[in-house]
Amino acid sequence: MPTVYLNGQFLPLEAARVPVMDRGFLFGDGVYEVIPVYDRRPFRQEDHLARLRASLDGIRLGDPHSAAEWTALIERIVADAPWDDLGVYLQVTRGPGPRDHAFPRDIRPTVFLMPLELPAPPPALIEHGVAAITAEDTRWSRCDIKATSLLANVLLRQLSVDAGCAETLLIRDGQLMEGSASSVFLVRDGVLLAPPKTPLILPGITYDVVLELAAAAHMPTAIRALSAAELRDADEVWITSSTKEILAVTRLDGKPVGNGEPGPIYRRMIALYQTYKHTVMRGKAAP
Numbered sequence: 001m002p003t004v005y006l007n008g009q010f011l012p013l014e015a016a017r018v019p020v021m022d023r024g025f026l027f028g029d030g031v032y033e034v035i036p037v038y039d040r041r042p043f044r045q046e047d048h049l050a051r052l053r054a055s056l057d058g059i060r061l062g063d064p065h066s067a068a069e070w071t072a073l074i075e076r077i078v079a080d081a082p083w084d085d086l087g088v089y090l091q092v093t094r095g096p097g098p099r100d101h102a103f104p105r106d107i108r109p110t111v112f113l114m115p116l117e118l119p120a121p122p123p124a125l126i127e128h129g130v131a132a133i134t135a136e137d138t139r140w141s142r143c144d145i146k147a148t149s150l151l152a153n154v155l156l157r158q159l160s161v162d163a164g165c166a167e168t169l170l171i172r173d174g175q176l177m178e179g180s181a182s183s184v185f186l187v188r189d190g191v192l193l194a195p196p197k198t199p200l201i202l203p204g205i206t207y208d209v210v211l212e213l214a215a216a217a218h219m220p221t222a223i224r225a226l227s228a229a230e231l232r233d234a235d236e237v238w239i240t241s242s243t244k245e246i247l248a249v250t251r252l253d254g255k256p257v258g259n260g261e262p263g264p265i266y267r268r269m270i271a272l273y274q275t276y277k278h279t280v281m282r283g284k285a286a287p
């Protein structure tokens with residue numbers, strides 16, 4: 001049974017308990033992060049902690065820990081985890097208090113960390129890609145906050161499960177935003193395209209890694225608003241996240257994307273990503 005951290009204590013997962021008056025339970029009033037760890041080395045931890053701080057700012061909750069304290073907590077979760085590759089799930093809620101939509105005075109945040117198993121994406125998915133559907137983005141207008149209140153994402157993701165697909169790509173006012181739990185990229189005429197970071201999408205850490213690798217490899221890239229029509233006739237569509245890494249979407253709403261197999265730019269990027277990841281794992285690059 002994995003060791004988790006809850007409000008100052010390390011304990012077995014089944015022993016961790018949160019009061020029912022916790023605002024995370026009552027209102028989804030909290031934020032979270034998922035930090036991938038390869039060979040027990042956190043990948044891009046500083047970027048994840050910076051995004052956590054931005055999410056906390058976004059919900060007007062003070063950061064309960066310094067960077068050094070977060071690092072020590074993450075180190076212990078990683079050291080005690082039963083896997084070498086894992087995700088560290090980290091959640092901060094506004095804490096328990098009388099039920100009132102407005103913030104109660106003098107409440108203390110709840111801090112929770114747990115290890116998640118992080119299997120490498122199956123080679124067949126990298127080789128052949130995944131199917132996705134599109135849906136109207138029903139989320140709020142602060143999707144840049146990595147909030148635990150994920151009801152719209154949950155419902156949107158379930159649509160793809162019901163359709164036997166891996167992800168739901170979200171369209172708002174005719175524009176492509178991201179997936180229900182992933183960032184999205186297109187390739188058209190040899191150019192890698194990504195939607196800009198706005199309050200309507202989560203600023204993905206894997207999104208940043210992909211754009212850095214593309215820049216280092218001098219791949220033609222443009223960051224601009226992308227229409228649903230451009231998605232429909234893109235040569236390649238990719239989804240990225242800390243848990244999925246990079247996957248090609250080879251069927252969209254039941255139709256093949258390009259020739260129905262991962263395209264040449266995807267194959268180049270996944271090779272660059274895997275080389276970079278292995279370099280980080282061997283400790284030869286700053287994560």
Ligand code: PDD
Nearest residue numbers: 034180181182183202204205206241242
């Ligand atoms: N989700 N967009 C959304 C809505 C997401 O939930 C995620 C990741 C991403 C990709 O972000 P990153 O590359 O930093 O993982 C984009 C995580 C993995 C989750 O909720 O489990």
